[in-house]
Amino acid sequence: SHSSFCFALAIFTPNPLGRKEGTWSEAQFCCWFQICIEGNIASGKTTCLEYFAKTNNIEVLPEPVSKWRNLRGHNLLGLMYEDVSRWAITLQSYVQLTMLEQHTLPLTAPIRMMERSIYSAKYIFVENHYRSCRMPAVDYEVLSQWFQWIISNVKIQIDLIVYLQTSPEACYKRLRNRCREEEQIVPLEYLVAIHQLYEDWLINHTLFTIPAPVLVIPADHDLQKMLKRYEKNWERILSPSRGPVTCSQ
Ligand SMILES: Nc1ncnc2c1ncn2[C@@H]1O[C@H](COP(=O)(O)OP(=O)(O)OP(=O)(O)O)[C@@H](O)[C@H]1O
Numbered sequence: 001s002h003s004s005f006c007f008a009l010a011i012f013t014p015n016p017l018g019r020k021e022g023t024w025s026e027a028q029f030c031c032w033f034q035i036c037i038e039g040n041i042a043s044g045k046t047t048c049l050e051y052f053a054k055t056n057n058i059e060v061l062p063e064p065v066s067k068w069r070n071l072r073g074h075n076l077l078g079l080m081y082e083d084v085s086r087w088a089i090t091l092q093s094y095v096q097l098t099m100l101e102q103h104t105l106p107l108t109a110p111i112r113m114m115e116r117s118i119y120s121a122k123y124i125f126v127e128n129h130y131r132s133c134r135m136p137a138v139d140y141e142v143l144s145q146w147f148q149w150i151i152s153n154v155k156i157q158i159d160l161i162v163y164l165q166t167s168p169e170a171c172y173k174r175l176r177n178r179c180r181e182e183e184q185i186v187p188l189e190y191l192v193a194i195h196q197l198y199e200d201w202l203i204n205h206t207l208f209t210i211p212a213p214v215l216v217i218p219a220d221h222d223l224q225k226m227l228k229r230y231e232k233n234w235e236r237i238l239s240p241s242r243g244p245v246t247c248s249q
């Protein structure tokens with residue numbers, strides 16, 4: 001695992017020789033550093049989180065999928081995949097609440113790494129339901145009013161977005177291998193639509209505002225190569241950045 005962070009309110013200054021010698025500069029107050037891992041379904045976000053979860057003093061928050069699959073006995077994720085027009089607003093309303101809960105949880109470490117965000121729930125998934133005419137306009141408007149109120153009235157800190165950029169085909173192959181029951185009926189076309197919205201949001205900047213600098217990591221590679229990529233980008237991901245960041249190949 002990587003060098004252990006001293007649990008201090010300070011800026012971590014990675015030593016150019018490599019993180020082993022990285023030290024916390026004392027007496028500098030650190031604004032907690034929050035990272036969101038974004039990407040298509042089965043793009044490898046959970047695997048990325050598991051890699052960084054081994055680093056001391058990083059708090060990792062996976063997507064609360066278990067809540068969406070069992071809310072007092074109701075499987076909202078399953079309902080949505082079975083009948084999206086009927087159940088999309090039900091799931092999205094609960095996704096928006098559970099993501100807001102995660103964004104506003106008290107921090108337990110100098111760095112927080114979250115899987116996705118309240119932004120991608122709205123800008124990617126709600127937007128896709130609406131644009132594919134599977135969500136009535138009235139449902140979209142109600143969700144949008146809630147979303148706008150939340151981001152205008154609640155402080156949601158995101159300092160970096162890591163975008164695991166994949167091809168829909170690679171995600172489809174992994175999704176089929178993973179065999180999450182509710183997703184077995186997900187067609188490739190759905191992943192293509194989600195991919196295009198992510199590209200328009202985080203690459204083309206033609207969708208909605210981007211709440212933080214974006215680090216793009218091509219993520220179609222095999223597991224071993226991806227773990228090496230995370231190793232190479234360790235400092236870029238974990239040290240507070242002051243401007244746009246670029247991925248090292
Ligand atoms: N680089 C990779 N190459 C091949 N398979 C991978 C790779 N990364 C992850 N996988 C596998 O693909 C599946 C999806 O990976 P993972 O759960 O990390 O994706 P995810 O982005 O968290 O998915 P979701 O958006 O559904 O939460 C898992 O079965 C995982 O073992």
Ligand SMILES: Nc1nc(=O)c2ncn([C@H]3C[C@H](O)[C@@H](CO)O3)c2[nH]1
Pocket residue numbers: 041063065077080091092095120121122125126183
């Ligand atoms: N409809 C919908 N809205 C969301 O905000 C959302 N966020 C994630 N997901 C789906 C993708 C994976 O199947 C599974 C795990 O990511 O949950 C979502 N589905």
